[in-house]
Amino acid sequence: MEQTSFTIPLLFNDEAFRHDLLTWYQGNKRLLPWRENQDPYRIWVSEIMLQQTQVDTVIPYFNQFMERYPTIKELAEADEQNVLKSWEGLGYYSRARNLHTAVKEVVEKYDAQVPSDKKELKQLKGIGPYTLGAVLSIAFNHPEPAVDGNVMRVLSRILHIDEDIAKPKTKKLFEEVVKEIISYEDPSSFNQGLMELGALVCHPKNPECETCPVQQHCLAYEHGDQKDLPVKTKQKKQKVSSYYGLVLKNDEGKFFIQKRPDEGLLANMWEFPIVLQEEFDQKELVNWFEVEYGLSINIYTQGKRVRHVFSHVIWEVDVIYASVKGGQKSDGDGKFVTLEELERYPMPNIQQKIKKLIH
DNA sequence: CAGGCGTGGAT
DNA sequence: TATCCAAGCCT
Incomplete structure (x- = not known):
């Protein structure tokens, strides 16, 4: 029997819940860099970085990002390559490109002021339902729901509520619930309090119910089945793809790298050339490279296999070392650079692993 | 809607 | 090692 709507139980004392949650949050919230003030730009950047990313991972990236791009205008004027470099290692790189696009739009259309208007904010690249509510509530104190994984849990x-939280429809249900119980006195602390509670007490596994500030409001605790909630369907297992990764060095000791396409996986990031093994056998690599890049290479050894797990796919890359004649040629998005110059190019972790194998 | 889209921490 | 999953968004 599918549940399509949900009504908050009459037993639920929303006023007492708000009070208990806000009191706990006030006394237990972590001191985080993006909580130092209410600068909408800082709140915005933090919310983008925090998407699917843990707080401890974000902190150093956020601090460096703010040091480098203290204001919207400075970020808007930056080169995308430098923005991606600041994002290097954080993952989901389209977040950085979308943020950069959005910031430029804010400078042009809104005089570099983050709009507090719901419709205007929602139209910006990279701002979805959650981030919209987060920025509106945290930066502008608007009573808007900000429903993330913590809040649903x-x-x-x-x-x-036993709806499958993996389904988009379920998030809408939770947004309706939050609209009914959110604090109009302090929507910012209410939303952050729910998330903070999820992060510090109401863990996915082994929730610390005995010390929970809202234990007396919790129906799952009352039923004793909190370990069975939330309901969430499993993700599919990643498929494995095998590649050859080519570390090419020319007579000047420079290495060949190329820029990835502007959409899809690791868009606009740089890499050592790779090719699917199912498309070209190792015997065909020399000819393939000649045809594809117009460069003659000489394979001299095969190195280790590098394994990398993405969210939806696994790569196994056999590293091939080769020399190349000449190599000043740099048509397309490929070029030869020294190891020192390589540091300036944004490269994803799989490529960092390959780079570390250079000796 | 379902699937693409990174990385690292926790168990 | 395997699995989940963390302040989601885009197409």
């Missing part, structure tokens, strides 16, 4: 337990 916490509220699914509190209100005993």
